[in-house]
Amino acid sequence: MLVEQKVCVVTGAASGIGRATALAFAQAGARAVVLADITLAPMQALAKEIESTTKAKALAVETDVGGEEPIKELVKQAKQHFGRVDVFFSNAGILGKEGGLELEDPLWDAMWRIHSMAHVWAARAVVPGMVEQGGGAFVITASAAGLLNIVESAPYAVTKHAAVAFAEWLRIAYGRKGVQVACLCPQAVRTGMVTGDGASAGSDGILPAEQVAADVIATIGSGQFLVLPHPKVADYFRAKANDYDRWLGGMQKRYLRYVDEK
Numbered sequence: 390m391l392v393e394q395k396v397c398v399v400t401g402a403a404s405g406i407g408r409a410t411a412l413a414f415a416q417a418g419a420r421a422v423v424l425a426d427i428t429l430a431p432m433q434a435l436a437k438e439i440e441s442t443t444k445a446k447a448l449a450v451e452t453d454v455g456g457e458e459p460i461k462e463l464v465k466q467a468k469q470h471f472g473r474v475d476v477f478f479s480n481a482g483i484l485g486k487e488g489g490l491e492l493e494d495p496l497w498d499a500m501w502r503i504h505s506m507a508h509v510w511a512a513r514a515v516v517p518g519m520v521e522q523g524g525g526a527f528v529i530t531a532s533a534a535g536l537l538n539i540v541e542s543a544p545y546a547v548t549k550h551a552a553v554a555f556a557e558w559l560r561i562a563y564g565r566k567g568v569q570v571a572c573l574c575p576q577a578v579r580t581g582m583v584t585g586d587g588a589s590a591g592s593d594g595i596l597p598a599e600q601v602a603a604d605v606i607a608t609i610g611s612g613q614f615l616v617l618p619h620p621k622v623a624d625y626f627r628a629k630a631n632d633y634d635r636w637l638g639g640m641q642k643r644y645l646r647y648v649d650e651k
């Protein structure tokens with residue numbers, strides 16, 4: 390699918406990957422881009438930039454993707470303004486506090502909501518409409534941590550695995566009904582979420598958000614499932630499947646280096 394003339398919704402659009410992808414959708418010829426995030430002012434500035442530098446219309450909708458009602462409202466507003474939703478980029482995310490067993494339930498709960506349930510709620514709100522209108526694209530931002538793991542944060546790793554699993558399920562259930570489902574799994578990207586060298590996620594380099602945005606658009610075009618801006622993630626994923634115990638041994642060494650010895 391191409392994004393030309395499409396109505397695209399982007400969550401987490403106030404900064405980083407979401408911001409870069411919203412702009413890239415507009416530059417690639419989208420008819421309209423609907424921006425969603427918890428912080429309105431940066432989205433309003435982005436909306437102005439989009440409308441003054443591209444032909445796309447832009448709408449900023451203050452949205453907390455940690456609940457179903459705000460997501461329903463976002464989709465309602467997108468449809469009220471532009472009639473339909475063709476592309477939904479479900480991308481908002483949080484890093485939260487690093488850690489493992491000591492982390493408390495409110496952090497786990499926030500991560501479940503934002504990294505996992507937000508995609509379910511968004512799919513519920515837009516996917517049946519996409520089938521009805523004869524097509525659409527639903528792209529979930531998970532992480533390399535969702536295919537592999539990340540030693541610094543148990544809840545991040547677990548909830549991003551859930552994001553990958555839901556994206557797979559959605560592709561299985563709706564891929565033959567005209568909905569193109571894709572899943573973005575980068576390692577470190579230079580955004581508000583990554584400071585310094587990116588710790589363990591930065592070991593293969595930190596990519597600019599614009600490059601990730603271009604990869605998202607290319608994958609929507611090609612129809613593939615995985616968006617892997619860091620190609621080595623595919624090698625690590627293969628290594629995990631080939632010899633799980635050996636792969637876990639390697640991850641234990643990473644835990645020692647990035648957590649125990651930090």
Ligand SMILES: NC(=O)c1ccc[n+]([C@@H]2O[C@H](COP(=O)([O-])OP(=O)(O)OC[C@H]3O[C@@H](n4cnc5c(N)ncnc54)[C@H](O)[C@@H]3O)[C@@H](O)[C@H]2O)c1
Pocket residue numbers: 400401402403404405406407425426427428452453454455480481482483503530531532533574575576577578579580581582583590
């Ligand atoms: N930066 C990386 O290295 C990296 C790597 C892998 C995956 N990711 C994922 O990419 C996605 C985008 O993150 P980013 O790197 O651009 O970071 P970012 O912090 O620059 O952007 C995340 C955006 O999500 C928004 N957000 C957070 N909670 C929200 C909520 N409840 N409702 C609505 N919006 C909310 C934030 O306000 C922010 O604008 C996230 O899902 C993140 O987990 C990032």
